[in-house]
Amino acid sequence: MDATLAADLTRLPALLDAVRDASAEALAGLDTRPVVPPQDGPPEPRPLPAEATGAAAALDEFRARWEPRLSASAGPRYLGFVTGGATPAALAGDWLTAVHDQNSNSAMDGAGQHLERETVSWLRELFGLGAAHTGTFVSGATQSNTVGLAIAREWLGERLGVSPAQDGAAALGPVRVLSGAPHSSIAKALSVLGLGRSALVPVPTLPGREAVDPAALDRALADTPGPAVVVANAGTVNTVDFDDLRAVAALKDRHDFWLHTDAAFGAFAALSPAHAHLTEGLDASDSVCVDLHKWLNVPYDSAVQFTRRRDLQARVFSNAAAYLGPLGADPDLVHLTPENSHRLRALAAWFTLRAYGREGHREIVERDTACARALGDLLDRDPALRLLAPVRLNVVCFTLAQDPTPERLTALREAVAAEVFVTPTVLGGTPALRAAFSNWRTTPADVRRTAEALRTAAKEIA
Numbered sequence: 001m002d003a004t005l006a007a008d009l010t011r012l013p014a015l016l017d018a019v020r021d022a023s024a025e026a027l028a029g030l031d032t033r034p035v036v037p038p039q040d041g042p043p044e045p046r047p048l049p050a051e052a053t054g055a056a057a058a059l060d061e062f063r064a065r066w067e068p069r070l071s072a073s074a075g076p077r078y079l080g081f082v083t084g085g086a087t088p089a090a091l092a093g094d095w096l097t098a099v100h101d102q103n104s105n106s107a108m109d110g111a112g113q114h115l116e117r118e119t120v121s122w123l124r125e126l127f128g129l130g131a132a133h134t135g136t137f138v139s140g141a142t143q144s145n146t147v148g149l150a151i152a153r154e155w156l157g158e159r160l161g162v163s164p165a166q167d168g169a170a171a172l173g174p175v176r177v178l179s180g181a182p183h184s185s186i187a188k189a190l191s192v193l194g195l196g197r198s199a200l201v202p203v204p205t206l207p208g209r210e211a212v213d214p215a216a217l218d219r220a221l222a223d224t225p226g227p228a229v230v231v232a233n234a235g236t237v238n239t240v241d242f243d244d245l246r247a248v249a250a251l252k253d254r255h256d257f258w259l260h261t262d263a264a265f266g267a268f269a270a271l272s273p274a275h276a277h278l279t280e281g282l283d284a285s286d287s288v289c290v291d292l293h294k295w296l297n298v299p300y301d302s303a304v305q306f307t308r309r310r311d312l313q314a315r316v317f318s319n320a321a322a323y324l325g326p327l328g329a330d331p332d333l334v335h336l337t338p339e340n341s342h343r344l345r346a347l348a349a350w351f352t353l354r355a356y357g358r359e360g361h362r363e364i365v366e367r368d369t370a371c372a373r374a375l376g377d378l379l380d381r382d383p384a385l386r387l388l389a390p391v392r393l394n395v396v397c398f399t400l401a402q403d404p405t406p407e408r409l410t411a412l413r414e415a416v417a418a419e420v421f422v423t424p425t426v427l428g429g430t431p432a433l434r435a436a437f438s439n440w441r442t443t444p445a446d447v448r449r450t451a452e453a454l455r456t457a458a459k460e461i462a
């Protein structure tokens with residue numbers, strides 16, 4: 001063994017202590033360091049090290065050269081995209097995932113799979129899904145949507161008497177995927193799956209809303225020759241609008257379609273009694289996407305996919321290799337997900353659910369939604385700013401009252417970036433900004449700081 005590597009092995013406990021100290025310091029600084037530091041590009045490149053200098057030297061260089069450039073995205077005022085943090089228990093679980101470094105994909109060494117299945121069953125209960133849904137962990141909602149639509153593709157094949165998994169997507173002929181206001185990752189998934197981005201057929205939404213018009217969906221399905229795929233949206237990223245999931249599912253009485261629901265962060269509405277009605281009907285979906293690195297507050301990268309048709313899922317993802325053995329009645333994870341090797345990604349989710357339970361996570365969801373509402377009220381009262389939609393759950397979509405050009409909004413965004421991070425969007429043709437609340441640390445004091453920063457900058461720009 002290299003002498004430096006051997007020395008690191010000998011002093012491993014001290015190294016872990018040093019990482020622990022660096023971690024505690026970074027986390028303690030989340031509230032005071034810039035939410036997003038000035039974006040001045042990468043540091044001067046350094047060559048590949050030839051000689052070993054050990055982990056302590058690597059830690060020192062990381063802290064000096066890279067850490068100051070990192071955003072406080074784990075902190076309470078990183079309100080861009082839809083971004084969660086990591087609860088203390090989730091962080092512990094993620095650290096232990098690396099410690100145990102499992103490849104949890106097969107019954108030959110099955111404890112990791114069992115832990116993942118226990119976690120999936122807890123999540124299923126959290127979101128009100130029935131026992132007919134099975135699921136796996138994947139790296140994010142894009143991958144979860146891709147897996148759901150891959151199963152949908154195989155279902156279309158079943159209906160038409162072909163197998164895309166065997167014969168290719170062309171065996172299906174033209175495919176139509178109907179949706180009101182789908183997330184951009186749906187088109188990406190269709191591209192990956194060989195169905196093509198143009199398979200996506202936009203269905204009109206309700207007036208002034210991002211929720212699909214069920215009557216328009218009914219008509220679009222009537223116009224679709226053969227079986228179709230419907231992507232229902234449970235929580236759009238701009239205005240957190242929800243399709244009426246029960247009304248969409250009821251159309252199955254009259255039309256033949258696979259129902260995939262993208263509930264990446266909207267599924268968490270199920271935890272809050274005041275908002276749970278938004279997710280009613282979710283269980284009727286044939287496949288469901290839920291992100292976990294957003295509102296569950298586990299570290300990147302983590303999401304879950306659920307489906308009622310694990311048999312079709314195994315047809316798509318089965319990995320035939322002599323050393324893996326037959327599929328069996330309860331297929332190993334290697335036969336259910338796009339990747340073969342499978343990190344024990346579930347452990348962080350297991351830890352946070354074990355530590356805080358339904359009540360602890362309900363409190364996070366309710367506090368975040370209360371913060372979003374409070375910020376919406378504060379911005380709405382400012383003559384320089386304008387809300388573009390009611391705050392339905394955890395996102396505030398707003399713009400400058402006067403002349404909201406992309407350039408002026410970029411100036412506003414950059415003016416507040418040390419204090420709060422928000423991201424741009426366009427809603428109904430109007431350039432806008434979004435503040436999304438999904439971090440477990442965020443409090444009403446952060447809302448006041450955020451509102452103050454935005455109002456001051458808006459006044460200067462106006």
Ligand SMILES: *Cc1c(COP(=O)(O)O)cnc(C)c1O
Nearest residue numbers: 140141142143183185262264291
């Ligand atoms: C975030 C999000 C996605 C994509 O999630 P990733 O985790 O970034 O892959 C898909 N759908 C919705 C509704 C989202 O909010």
